[in-house]
Amino acid sequence: MGTTEKQNEVYLEPEYAADLASIRKARKRIETFIDTTPVLKSSFIDELSGRKLFFKAENFQKGGAFKIRGACNAVFSLPDEVAKRGILTHSSGNHAAAVALAAKLRDIPAHIVIPKNAPQCKIDNVNQYGGRIVWADSSIESREAIAAKVQEETGAVMIHPFNDGNVISGQGTIALEFLEQVPELEAIVVPISGGGLISGIALGAKGIKPTIKIFGAEPYGASDAAQSKATNTIVRNVSPRTLADGLRAQLGDLTWPVIRDLVDDIIVVNDKDIVKGMKMLYESLKIVVEPSGAIGLAAVLSKQSASHPDVAECRSIGIVLSGGNVDLDPLWDYMNCACQT
Amino acid sequence: MGTTEKQNEVYLEPEYAADLASIRKARKRIETFIDTTPVLKSSFIDELSGRKLFFKAENFQKGGAFKIRGACNAVFSLPDEVAKRGILTHSSGNHAAAVALAAKLRDIPAHIVIPKNAPQCKIDNVNQYGGRIVWADSSIESREAIAAKVQEETGAVMIHPFNDGNVISGQGTIALEFLEQVPELEAIVVPISGGGLISGIALGAKGIKPTIKIFGAEPYGASDAAQSKATNTIVRNVSPRTLADGLRAQLGDLTWPVIRDLVDDIIVVNDKDIVKGMKMLYESLKIVVEPSGAIGLAAVLSKQSASHPDVAECRSIGIVLSGGNVDLDPLWDYMNCACQT
Structure with a gap:
């Protein structure tokens, strides 16, 4: 990163469980153990969505997820x-x-x-x-x-899955990589469950580029984060009902303040739209993504985004494909039945 | 490539429909229109196979195939x-x-x-x-x-799909890229149908590195190339029976001489093993590959390869994942049924 960018950096007050400094430390600590995941593009999906979409492929990360x-x-x-x-x-x-x-x-x-x-x-x-x-x-x-x-x-x-400052800082390293790979990003769309991923990315990305928007993507059947934002208090996530098995947790007391203050909005999509997003990623990018990982694309292509003033104005949007661990047994069962030898 | 490599190049006599020079010309002609596809690795599959496998991801190529x-x-x-x-x-x-x-x-x-x-x-x-x-x-x-x-x-x-010198030269550009990306390759395993892909790769790869082995991978239900090699004459491919819809063609008069002379052997696998190969690629590499594209991995992991002296001695094997265009509707049907919202 150049000097100008460094001059523009905003060192947030340490009122949260992590900050840009802790995320930078995390990056140094973990860099030999993790992969810098690629950013993927699809001209077909770009045409469909009417803007440039950049997919951060954490499904290719070690262990198949961020x-x-x-x-x-x-x-x-x-x-x-x-x-x-x-x-x-x-x-x-x-x-x-x-x-x-x-x-x-x-x-x-x-x-x-x-x-x-x-x-x-x-x-x-x-x-x-x-x-x-x-x-x-x-x-x-x-x-x-x-x-x-x-x-x-x-x-x-x-080691808590999300309500932990070190975990949040580790997930935030995605923002550092992503903005180095695509400095033009105007927004990043991130799946939201317990909130560790989006907290880390919001702290990292807004620390480097204060104008960037951060949007959460959440399933309709587990939309506690959207409800929490709407009511300005943590709403309990009772009996989550969604295909996206990775998005059933509820916010923690360390992730909630970051989401409250730094996440610009949360886009809620239904499971059928998540499946449509998966299909598009499999067919156009030829990659395997789990339902939770595909929700960001579903959110960007949703009606809610089309009529959302902040989303609609973004020409370059980053989408975090959070993971690719999904049971495809129904596919293998079908393929095995179709075998001729 | 260095001077030494250039000195070692073998310019094959122009007895075939293509040669290293025509493949190099093809590369210049098409380079602005095609993608240089990445080479992928999986430590899990390497451990399983007991060697280093390098996957040339032509499923990521424009149009989803080579x-x-x-x-x-x-x-x-x-x-x-x-x-x-x-x-x-x-x-x-x-x-x-x-x-x-x-x-x-x-x-x-x-x-x-x-x-x-x-x-x-x-x-x-x-x-x-x-x-x-x-x-x-x-x-x-x-x-x-x-x-x-x-x-x-x-x-x-x-424009014939394979029995055409220009088509063969175009497919051969994969060999040039692959050997630049992984100079240590001792063998390349290539799906075989009409033979355009393997002819181009054999001419390109052996032109640059004469010691490299080229193995074909062919489905049991359409094993005309293996039979042709065994009888030293083109065997007709009557009523092919295989899940691999891309591998049902039969050799042409331009591809057969190259396969006869430059392909070291052909490994025949059944459809069930192709599905196992697909599953491994989806699960470990998180990529979408069609049945025809996965046959190379199935061949390397087959019993035939384990007992094949030429295959067994290779420590670094390149596998061409030829394409990723596959109907996954059974998967989307299942996923849509599992939707909760």
Whole structure:
């Protein structure tokens, strides 16, 4: 980055769990462990949307999702004597595999509490990285109780999936890469679940380029962040109902203030539009993205965006494809039936 | 490339329809119209296969397949007064879209004879590039008769999908890129149908690096190339039976001599193994590849390769992922049923 950009940087007051400085530190800490993911383009989708869209392909990230950024930053921030006791998390998704992989990279044990209904591909990923799986029921109470028990027994350090300053800083490294790759970005659209990803990106991107807009993309059946913005207080996410298994969490007390203050708006889309977005990414970009990862494109192509003054005026929009871990078994079943030899 | 490499180049006698010089000319002719596709790696698949595999991602090529290389080279080789009459092909697959796109790039008409049973995604691609579709029955006789009629009416030039020196030279440009990207390659595995792709790659790669091995990958239900090699004469491909819709053609008189002389061996795999290869590419590399495009990985992971002395000794193998145009409707049907909003 040039001097001019540096002069324009805004060092936000440290009122949040992370800031541009902590995100820059995170980047140095994790850079040897993660990949700088490519930015993809599709002239077909550009024509369709009437603007330039830039896709940050975190589905190509190690472990198949952005989560390794935050997990690595948290794990490598621990002092040796603490780290050696191991780490612990409870997650049904990409964070579980990321914690297992980060522990493997630091050569310490990882205990992963997983609900029995987690998608098989995400369980496979934890196994692949050598994490120790501890089973729980699907309720958050069961997961928390079992995690507490494991923590008591092992002394392992809990790595929260999003409500953690180091995790938020790690996810924010996406903003630094993305703005270096595409300085012209006027907005970034980010999937929103617990809010770790969008908090990190908002703090990083607005720290470097205060004029940039940050929009959340959230499924209709788990739209607690949109409701929280509308009512200016954290709304509980009771019985989330969405195909996007990665977007069912609810905001934490560390992510909410960032979303309240720095996220310009949240675009809510239904599951059918998420599937349409996935189809377009598979067909035009030839990439595999999970439902949660495709929601950003669905949001940009939605009616809500078309009539949204702030979104409509942006000519260059970045979209974070957050992950690519999805069970495609129905496709393989079909293909296997179509085999002729 | 350095001087040493140039000194080691073998300029093959011009006994074939293409050679290293024609491939180099093709590269200059088409370079502004095509993409240099990336080479992808997977540490997971490397561990599984016990060697280093390099995937040349032609599924990311313009039009979703390598075919635009040969089509562009053929179309831009035509003198202006010939080109303006338009071009013509009959194809159920990626070549059809490639010819339509190449014609669009040169701003001339394209007539595409397509059998009624062609995959929808491939028909959509022809439409997307503005090609004029002329319907035929699925038999090769019907396609040829209708193509002859269109040619008589329009004076358009036929661009054969593979039995054409310019097309072979265009496909051969993959070898030049691939060996620049990964000079250490000891072998390249290439899907084989009519033989245009593997002929071009064999001529290009062995022209630059005579020690490199070239292996074909062919489906069990359309293994005419393997049978031709075994009997040393072109074997007809009667009633091909394979899921890999791009691999049902039979060798031509221009591709056969190259395959006979320069392809080291052909590995035959069944459709179920092709699906396993696809699954691995989708899950590990997060990319969309069609069945014909995944056969190279299936071949490398096959039992035949494990016991094949020439394949087994190669530590660095290049695999050409030829295309990514595949109807995924069964997946979208399933996903739409799983939608909750």
